[in-house]
Amino acid sequence: MRLVVAEDSAILRHGLTQLLAMRGHHVVAAVGDGDALASAVAEHRPDVAVIDIRMPPTHTDEGVRAAIALRHEYPTLGMLLFSQYIETSFATTLLTGKPEGVGYLLKDRVTDIDAFVDALTRIAAGGTALDPEVVAQLLRASRQRKTLASLSPRERDVLALMAEGHSNAAIGDALTVTERAVEKHIAHIFVKLDLPPSDTRHRRVVAVLLYLQA
Amino acid sequence: MRGIARIHHALDNASRALVARRTWTQVLYVLISVPLAAAGFVWVLATLALSAVLTLTPLGLWLLALTLRGARVLGNLHRALAAVLLGDRIAAPPPPAGRSPLAWRRAILTDASQWQAVGYLLLKLPVATLICAVTVAVWANGGLLLSYPVLRTTNGPTVVEADGTVRHGFSIGGFHLDTWPGMLLVTAAGAIVFLLAPWVVSRVLVVDRFLLRALLGTNQRSDRVRELERTRAQAVDDATATLRRIERDLHDGTQARLVALGISLTMAKDTLRGEADDASFRQTRELIDSAHQQARDTLVELRDLARGIRPPVLDQGLLAALATLTSGCALPVDLHTNIPRRPAPAIEMIAYFCVTELLTNAVRHSGAQRVRVDARLHDEMLWILVADDGAGGATLGAGSGLIGLRERLSTVDGDLKIKSPAGGPTTVTLRLPNHS
Numbered sequence: 001m002r003l004v005v006a007e008d009s010a011i012l013r014h015g016l017t018q019l020l021a022m023r024g025h026h027v028v029a030a031v032g033d034g035d036a037l038a039s040a041v042a043e044h045r046p047d048v049a050v051i052d053i054r055m056p057p058t059h060t061d062e063g064v065r066a067a068i069a070l071r072h073e074y075p076t077l078g079m080l081l082f083s084q085y086i087e088t089s090f091a092t093t094l095l096t097g098k099p100e101g102v103g104y105l106l107k108d109r110v111t112d113i114d115a116f117v118d119a120l121t122r123i124a125a126g127g128t129a130l131d132p133e134v135v136a137q138l139l140r141a142s143r144q145r146k147t148l149a150s151l152s153p154r155e156r157d158v159l160a161l162m163a164e165g166h167s168n169a170a171i172g173d174a175l176t177v178t179e180r181a182v183e184k185h186i187a188h189i190f191v192k193l194d195l196p197p198s199d200t201r202h203r204r205v206v207a208v209l210l211y212l213q214a
Numbered sequence: 215m216r217g218i219a220r221i222h223h224a225l226d227n228a229s230r231a232l233v234a235r236r237t238w239t240q241v242l243y244v245l246i247s248v249p250l251a252a253a254g255f256v257w258v259l260a261t262l263a264l265s266a267v268l269t270l271t272p273l274g275l276w277l278l279a280l281t282l283r284g285a286r287v288l289g290n291l292h293r294a295l296a297a298v299l300l301g302d303r304i305a306a307p308p309p310p311a312g313r314s315p316l317a318w319r320r321a322i323l324t325d326a327s328q329w330q331a332v333g334y335l336l337l338k339l340p341v342a343t344l345i346c347a348v349t350v351a352v353w354a355n356g357g358l359l360l361s362y363p364v365l366r367t368t369n370g371p372t373v374v375e376a377d378g379t380v381r382h383g384f385s386i387g388g389f390h391l392d393t394w395p396g397m398l399l400v401t402a403a404g405a406i407v408f409l410l411a412p413w414v415v416s417r418v419l420v421v422d423r424f425l426l427r428a429l430l431g432t433n434q435r436s437d438r439v440r441e442l443e444r445t446r447a448q449a450v451d452d453a454t455a456t457l458r459r460i461e462r463d464l465h466d467g468t469q470a471r472l473v474a475l476g477i478s479l480t481m482a483k484d485t486l487r488g489e490a491d492d493a494s495f496r497q498t499r500e501l502i503d504s505a506h507q508q509a510r511d512t513l514v515e516l517r518d519l520a521r522g523i524r525p526p527v528l529d530q531g532l533l534a535a536l537a538t539l540t541s542g543c544a545l546p547v548d549l550h551t552n553i554p555r556r557p558a559p560a561i562e563m564i565a566y567f568c569v570t571e572l573l574t575n576a577v578r579h580s581g582a583q584r585v586r587v588d589a590r591l592h593d594e595m596l597w598i599l600v601a602d603d604g605a606g607g608a609t610l611g612a613g614s615g616l617i618g619l620r621e622r623l624s625t626v627d628g629d630l631k632i633k634s635p636a637g638g639p640t641t642v643t644l645r646l647p648n649h650s
């Protein structure tokens with residue numbers, strides 16, 4: 001994978017570049033703010049941009065705004081936003097409209113290199129990668145509207161993992177059940193949530209996410 | 215001899231005063247202040263009467279505010295006159311300000327200095343009239359007496375005696391002052407009145423100047439209050455900015471370093487992955503694993519700590535912060551907001567912490583099924599209502615978290631009201647100014 005990293009902390013920029021290089025990925029540019037990110041993407045056309053949300057000058061939501069601008073110009077560019085804390089409204093902003101090829105993770109997840117690279121790979125392929133905390137918050141918010149009340153606890157677990165962007169096999173591993181059982185759960189979820197069945201992986205996640213935000 | 219010297223000195227001073235600029239500016243001041251005072255008096259009485267008539271309509275309060283505004287303008291004229299002609303430079307109290315017309319009206323109606331100006335205008339007319347009367351009396355009488363030898367024939371009592379002689383001028387106890395020594399006596403008295411006139415005028419003006427200072431000047435106590443309000447607002451703003459900086463330093467500095475540490479440990483683990491499986495390598499891997507886990511735990515703790523100092527979601531504004539807060543609440547929350555402009559950061563932060571605490575209370579103690587949070591900006595005030603359908607019985611008693619909330623609110627002149635009868639429901643209303 002060819003990547004651009006936008007992160008204002010030099011030490012993290014360096015660490016990420018090294019880490020990704022160890023796994024055979026190529027960081028073609030590492031920059032410190034949104035403007036530099038825009039020109040780096042224009043120059044290198046990477047597969048995925050890894051973007052810190054808080055960057056100069058105001059250290060609030062520069063990364064989100066840069067991502068929205070990039071999304072317009074490069075619809076196929078994968079983007080992983082990460083930050084020190086999770087803010088659901090960012091997730092909603094990012095996922096509204098076209099939630100393919102987008103991820104939102106806590107920075108902590110970087111230290112689990114396998115999961116991190118897995119998330120990047122999913123994003124590059126047009127999938128999603130949401131932090132478990134984001135999913136938990138979104139689920140809590142939609143539980144308030146009592147719309148998920150009809151799901152069994154196990155189905156809710158499956159839905160949460162689906163929303164994070166995992167495949168059926170990965171969900172089965174995480175819940176120590178067979179892939180077949182996972183498929184059955186998912187079918188039930190779709191029926192209960194009245195979602196039209198769909199065969200492609202990320203369209204399914206998209207549907208779930210859109211439902212969660214609704 | 216010393217007595218004579220003293221009299222000479224006093225006479226010298228008095229005659230100097232006659233030609234001093236100050237004497238004549240004082241007279242000018244007295245003469246101009248009467249029509250000005252009359253204008254002020256008429257303005258205040260007429261507009262006050264009209265606003266009294268209009269009190270039943272919404273116009274009444276607006277007209278009252280206009281009365282006060284006009285009183286301030288007239289007060290400024292009086293102040294300027296005193297500055298130019300008397301040399302009394304009196305600092306004007308700062309004008310009340312409001313960002314909206316309604317806030318302006320409230321500010322002007324509650325500002326003590328505005329009402330003092332009205333009081334000044336009402337008192338000024340009788341005082342100015344009296345002072346003017348005294349001034350005219352001393353100067354005119356001095357002049358008349360001084361010119362007695364000349365004016366006595368045209369402007370004095372005329373007596374026709376029994377023998378037919380006509381005598382012009384005053385008479386005291388049958389003694390006619392129409393002889394040269396008599397006339398000299400009257401002229402001397404005139405001279406004394408004339409010489410005393412500047413002193414008399416400046417004495418009676420003391421009353422006017424006292425009024426001016428007391429009612430149109432800045433009041434020391436209200437100055438102090440204003441100063442304290444200003445410095446307190448600054449302290450609150452500074453504290454908010456400092457908390458935000460600490461939170462940002464923790465997130466962008468310390469946490470970034472911890473993440474970098476985690477990356478290094480991850481890479482160390484990766485490097486050791488393919489090594490031979492002897493005891494010392496295994497031990498090293500375990501140590502790195504443990505260090506890695508500690509770094510992750512520290513990251514989580516640090517994030518909670520930073521959020522407690524200042525929730526970073528407030529960067530997105532109170533609306534986003536409240537939306538996140540209520541969506542994460544264990545109880546279903548109906549959130550209604552109408553906040554077209556962002557309040558000051560300190561206000562947003564206090565409001566956020568108060569709502570957090572109130573939601574926690576509702577979840578823990580009320581047994582409620584639903585909570586309603588209503589936040590709106592009205593008339594430069596932020597009103598937040600947190601209502602639940604629980605058991606009620608919440609009080610502002612000792613040990614209640616509500617006391618802490620009230621104290622927090624009072625640092626910005628906000629307050630809170632609780633309606634929580636036994637059996638419920640509970641309604642807490644927060645009121646905060648839009649700025650600290």
